[in-house]
Amino acid sequence: RRPLFWAEDEFGVLLIDPWVGNASLEGGRITAADVRLFERLWLKYGPTPTADQFAELVAATPARLKLTLPSWQTRQACAAEEADEASMVLGTDGEGSCVYWREIAPASPNWEAMNDGTCEPATETTSARATFASRTSCLAASAGPWGCVGDHKYCALNTTVAGLAVEPMGALDSGEASAQRSGVKWTGLRDSTFDSLQMCEQACNCR
Known part of the structure; x- marks a missing residue:
């Protein structure tokens, strides 16, 4: 397993691993060519590249795969995603686009009665308490x-x-x-x- 981001140190450039991000991030920013390039350099340098080798990797990586953490100055880039509760914002890339992933939808369409009388979307289809087709029916039973x-x-x-x-x-x-x-x-x-x-x-x- 590999992490989604790579950096030489806590102050350096954050690189999005396209092999991992291809299945995680939204927006279609990652291409097959990105994956091939990163994998070629990964095999060349290994998981612990030197500072010079990492600098070469940074130089070869396109701007759309370089992450900048959220800041006040770049907040507008992710305004739409921040308004969507299913979107998890990570920051912006070198092209100014929002980098985010979307929360996986619950496995079950049912609602589950919680111990405190509230109701939440079920996360497991096997839960004996997730038998309600709507939040309204769940709350009525949980009264x-x-x-x-x-x-x-x-x-x-x-x-x-x-x-x-x-x-x-x-x-x-x-x-x-x-x-x-x-x-x-x-x-x-x-x-x-x-x-x-x-x-x-x-x-x-x-x-």
Whole structure:
């Protein structure tokens, strides 16, 4: 594996590795000729070139593969990309164009119910809590009831809500086994229910 950028030191020129950036960066800035040139010099110098060899690599690299980190002076070059929450801005190249990559879309089109009652786009298709086709339906199901999780003093969606089961911290593991051995009652989510997270936290003295 190779990094996306190369530099001789922290103050030197940042070079975009076209072999890596070709699959990572947006904008179509990298050509097949760029990859061939970089690979030829990579094989010639190896992963630890001398200062003179790196200077030769810098001289041979086109301006569009030389990165300058974001600054106040160059902020307008990436104004459109900054407005797009899926775009991750890295800086500008030697031609003044914005260098950025786009966040990979979630693998699942579903929405997932989080422990705090909010909903987020699912990142895994296998999540048992990512069963909602829309944020609206997810939020409706996440409205409650809520339950206090034993002596851990936190609240979670109650296990009685289909598809939103939340195991107590340590349940079926060391926490439950320890509680059983010591004779302490394991207070489950089904013991008490509340209509909202706020009501649950107040009753369970979570804060």
